[in-house]
Amino acid sequence: MSDTRKTHSTAVYGYQSRVRRLLSGDLTEGELAILLLLPAIVLIFSMVIYPVGRLIWLSVHEFRLTAPHDTPFVGLGNYMEMLQDDRFWSAMRVTGIYGVGTIVLPAALGMVLALVVNRAFRGRWLARLAVILPWAMPHSLSALTWSWLLDTSQGVVNDMLLRGGLIESRIHWLGEPDLAMFSLILATTWKTASFVALILLAGLQSISDEFYDSAAVDGAGPFQRFWRITLPMLRPHLLIALIFRTIVAIQLFDFPYALTKGGPGISTRPLSLYVYRVTLGHLNFGYGAALAIVMSLIIIVLTVTYMRVLRER
Amino acid sequence: MTYDLSRQLKSRVNSTLLYVLVAVICIYSFSPIIWLILTSLKADPQVHAVPVEYLPSPPTLEQYFAVFRRAPFHLFIFNSVFISAAATVVCVGVATLAAYPLARLRIRGKNVLLVGFLLISTFPLISMMVPLFEIFRELGMLNQRITLILPYAIFSLPISIWILTAFFREIPSALEDSARIDGCSSLGALVRVVFPLSAPGVATASMMAFINSWNEFTLAFSLITDRVRFTLPVGITLLRDQYAMPWGLISAGISIAIIPLVFLIVVFQKTLITGLTKGAVKG
Numbered sequence: 234m235s236d237t238r239k240t241h242s243t244a245v246y247g248y249q250s251r252v253r254r255l256l257s258g259d260l261t262e263g264e265l266a267i268l269l270l271l272p273a274i275v276l277i278f279s280m281v282i283y284p285v286g287r288l289i290w291l292s293v294h295e296f297r298l299t300a301p302h303d304t305p306f307v308g309l310g311n312y313m314e315m316l317q318d319d320r321f322w323s324a325m326r327v328t329g330i331y332g333v334g335t336i337v338l339p340a341a342l343g344m345v346l347a348l349v350v351n352r353a354f355r356g357r358w359l360a361r362l363a364v365i366l367p368w369a370m371p372h373s374l375s376a377l378t379w380s381w382l383l384d385t386s387q388g389v390v391n392d393m394l395l396r397g398g399l400i401e402s403r404i405h406w407l408g409e410p411d412l413a414m415f416s417l418i419l420a421t422t423w424k425t426a427s428f429v430a431l432i433l434l435a436g437l438q439s440i441s442d443e444f445y446d447s448a449a450v451d452g453a454g455p456f457q458r459f460w461r462i463t464l465p466m467l468r469p470h471l472l473i474a475l476i477f478r479t480i481v482a483i484q485l486f487d488f489p490y491a492l493t494k495g496g497p498g499i500s501t502r503p504l505s506l507y508v509y510r511v512t513l514g515h516l517n518f519g520y521g522a523a524l525a526i527v528m529s530l531i532i533i534v535l536t537v538t539y540m541r542v543l544r545e546r
Numbered sequence: 547m548t549y550d551l552s553r554q555l556k557s558r559v560n561s562t563l564l565y566v567l568v569a570v571i572c573i574y575s576f577s578p579i580i581w582l583i584l585t586s587l588k589a590d591p592q593v594h595a596v597p598v599e600y601l602p603s604p605p606t607l608e609q610y611f612a613v614f615r616r617a618p619f620h621l622f623i624f625n626s627v628f629i630s631a632a633a634t635v636v637c638v639g640v641a642t643l644a645a646y647p648l649a650r651l652r653i654r655g656k657n658v659l660l661v662g663f664l665l666i667s668t669f670p671l672i673s674m675m676v677p678l679f680e681i682f683r684e685l686g687m688l689n690q691r692i693t694l695i696l697p698y699a700i701f702s703l704p705i706s707i708w709i710l711t712a713f714f715r716e717i718p719s720a721l722e723d724s725a726r727i728d729g730c731s732s733l734g735a736l737v738r739v740v741f742p743l744s745a746p747g748v749a750t751a752s753m754m755a756f757i758n759s760w761n762e763f764t765l766a767f768s769l770i771t772d773r774v775r776f777t778l779p780v781g782i783t784l785l786r787d788q789y790a791m792p793w794g795l796i797s798a799g800i801s802i803a804i805i806p807l808v809f810l811i812v813v814f815q816k817t818l819i820t821g822l823t824k825g826a827v828k829g
Contacts, residue, residue, distance in 0.1 A: 265732055266647035270659070273644035273703065276636075280700045281666050284677030291676065349567050360568045361815055362808070363575035369807040370579075371761035373779040374800045378578050381585070381793050389581055392598040423578065435822035484672050486764045491783065505672045513768060518676050525673030533665070 291522035298516035311523035321524065323499055324507040327414070328483060328531075331503055334418035335425060335482045340475065342422060343429025348463075350430070351437040364434070368427035376491035379420035383407060383492075410500035413493050417501055421488045425481070429474045436470030437463070476536050483532050504528050579804070586610065586797035593794040609798035613785070616795060621774050622781035623802070625691055629777060630759040633698035637755040638748060640699070641706035646736060648707070649714035660711070663704050671701065675768050682769060689772045697765055702755035709754070709821060713747030714740065750821025753814055757807065778803040 292311055296304045315321045350360045367375065382390050383406040394400045406416040444462045453461065464471075486505040489495055495502025495510075502510075504524065512521030585593055586609050587602040593609075613619050647653060648660055678697060679688070687693045717740055725735040741748075763779045770776060776784070782799040785792060811818070 262647075262651045262732075263653060265736075266651045266653045269643040269647050272640045273663075273707070276640055276696065276700060276703070277663075277666060280678070280696055281669065281674070284674050284681065285669060287677040287680065288673060346571060349564070349571060352564060354561070354564060354568065356568075358812070358815060360571060361819075362811055363572045365811050365815070365818075366579065366804075366808065367575055369757050369761075369811055370804055371763065371779045373761075373763035373783055374803060375578075377783060377796060378582055378800060381791070381796070382578060382581065386596055387594055387598065387793070389598055395597070423574075427575075431819075432822060435819050438819060438823045486672055508672050509675075509764075509768075512676055522673075522676055525676070529669050529673050532669075536665075 288522045288525060291519050292526050293523075294519050296517075296519035296522075298518060304519075307519070311520050312527075314520060315523060315527065320499060320502075320507060324502055324504045327501055328503040328505075328528075330414060331418060331421075331485075331489075331501075332479070332482045334414075335421045335485070336475065336478050338418065338422045339426040339429050339478060340471075342426035343474065344433055346426060346430035347433035347437055348459075351434055361434075364427060364430050366427070367424050368431055370424065372424060372485070372487035373491060375424040376420065376488040379416075379423070379488075380407070380492050383416055383420070407493050408497060410497060413497065413501045417488060417492055420492060421482075421485070424488070425478065429478060432470050432474040432477075433467060436467045440466045472539060475539050479535050479539070480532055483528065483535070582797045582800055585793060586801045588794060590794055593797075594790075609794040610802070613795045613798045613802070616792075617781060617785060618774050619781065619799065619802075622776050622778045625775060626760060626778040626803075629691055629694050629698065630756050632692075632695045633702070633759040634752050634755040636695060637699035637702045637706055638710075638752050641703055641710055641751060642741065642744075642748065645707050645710035646714055646740065649711045650719065660707075663707050666700075666704050671764055675765065678765070679769060689770055689775060691775055693769055694759075694762075694766055694777070698759040698762060699755070701762070702751075702758045705754055706751035709751045710744065710747050713744040713821075717743045746817050746821050749814060749817045753810060753818055753821075757810070760803075760807070 293306060293308055294304045295307045295310070346364045350357060350364050354360075382388055385391060385403050385405050385408065388406070390406070391400070391403045395403070405412065407413045440463065444466070445458060448458050448462055484505050485503070486509065489501055489503055489506050490509075493501045495506045505528070508521055508524045508528065511517050511524060515521075584600070584602060587605040587607070588599075589602075589606050589608055592599050592602065644663075648656055674697075682688050682693050721739050721743070722735045725739045726732070730738060761779060762777075763783070766777045766780045767783075770780065773781075773784075778799070782796060782803060785795050785799060
């Protein structure tokens with residue numbers, strides 16, 4: 234009996250002193266860590282963990298907004314439906330081609346841009362603005378701009394090519410399947426090479442000149458210096474640029490939406506536009522969720538692969 | 547002597563080559579934007595002229611006035627500024643708090659958390675759209691300005707945490723220890739010593755968060771249907787009328803929308819690059 238009371242009073246005392254200590258702002262490391270991490274964790278739980286859970290739930294149910302109370306469990310039914318869905322496979326193909334194009338081209342071009350504006354020269358701020366500005370421009374508005382440049386009858390690209398005598402008649406840049414895909418990739422590259430360049434430029438800044446000096450003493454030429462020093466030292470930055478570029482490329486919505494609307498037909502409609510169509514067009518939330526999960530899985534698999542390949546060694 | 551001469555020649559050739567490359571890059575990057583600005587300064591018949599008329603004659607600001615008459619453009623600007631600023635404050639505030647223990651304190655599960663934060667950004671926005679749509683519908687928050695603030699804050703959270711964690715690691719802990727000895731509490735040391743020293747990191751993270759929010763289209767387009775609550779990217783995209791694209795108006799709208807971005811880059815170019823230099827290496 235007396236033992237219990239003693240324990241109880243110690244607990245109360247401990248509790249009170251702890252409150253006093255907390256109020257005075259003097260915390261142990263663990264308490265401070267929890268306190269500081271709490272907002273991030275709450276935010277992420279409410280806006281990411283819960284939605285992802287809900288997405289998984291939706292993907293195994295038949296759920297149409299047109300019949301919100303009739304939602305039978307269908308197991309992997311939505312996923313099986315995908316296998317038979319020609320539009321899904323078409324979207325996968327488009328995402329694949331578009332993804333490879335808008336990861337490889339921007340990465341290569343971004344590297345060139347970064348290497349040039351890393352040099353010291355007069356007016357470098359202007360060149361750096363040129364390199365960074367497309368990154369800062371909204372995807373949607375850059376896409377809109379490109380649809381204006383590539384317009385068949387009023388577009389400046391056709392006009393310049395005609396005046397320059399390079400083409401005889403106007404080209405339907407966005408009107409034929411293969412050409413539309415090509416234009417889409419080029420326009421997206423203009424916008425996204427900039428991001429790669431920005432990250433790589435930051436990386437180049439962190440490489441000490443000493444490496445290049447000693448390489449110069451050893452008589453290494455510019456290409457050798459690039460392969461032996463620059464590229465290996467840039468590995469972490471390249472990894473980061475590739476990861477973020479892939480995340481954006483696989484889910485990119487704005488460029489196809491503004492430039493081709495997925496057309497002609499569905500020849501340039503990637504997964505993101507298909508998810509949008511199924512979800513907000515057909516209000517088929519269940520199938521849309523399953524499609525979205527497949528898209529997330531593709532991104533996660535690619536990200537993990539990059540980490541494996543580029544982190545090792 | 548000959549050696550010197552050939553070397554001089556070589557460096558001359560090199561620097562010429564560099565400037566040619568720079569010129570190509572500038573033309574390549576700027577020309578779409580210059581074309582927008584030129585278009586925005588033309589009157590309507592000239593905008594749609596075939597063959598294309600290159601220079602505005604005479605230049606006019608008519609499209610800029612018209613865009614405010616045709617749509618509640620001042621509201622688009624207000625919505626974009628308000629939402630982006632609020633999302634930036636929430637994001638960077640939360641990220642700063644979270645980055646400190648991740649960089650400094652000896653706690654278990656730290657690396658799991660760091661990787662966890664990074665993985666979050668692999669979930670595509672478009673796949674979150676349905677659950678977010680439902681959450682906000684349940685909360686009765688569809689079609690409101692504040693709806694976009696939290697999702698936007700989240701989307702920039704991983705990269706902000708990441709940049710700031712790298713910054714906090716660089717600040718010598720001796721500084722904090724001496725603040726503690728001078729009688730600061732652990733929280734006090736954080737607020738008075740660590741935060742001020744990480745100002746460049748905070749600036750970089752803020753810029754990232756602001757630009758991401760300013761530019762976001764998909765979610766704003768899906769969750770907001772009321773015209774007076776559109777953000778700039780959605781408002782401008784929907785300027786089109788049924789029959790033709792009013793390219794003059796759209797060009798003027800886009801030019802207005804990118805002014806703050808140009809300003810931010812020109813002013814904070816160095817901070818941004820240094821901030822990323824530190825952030826990326828340690829990531």
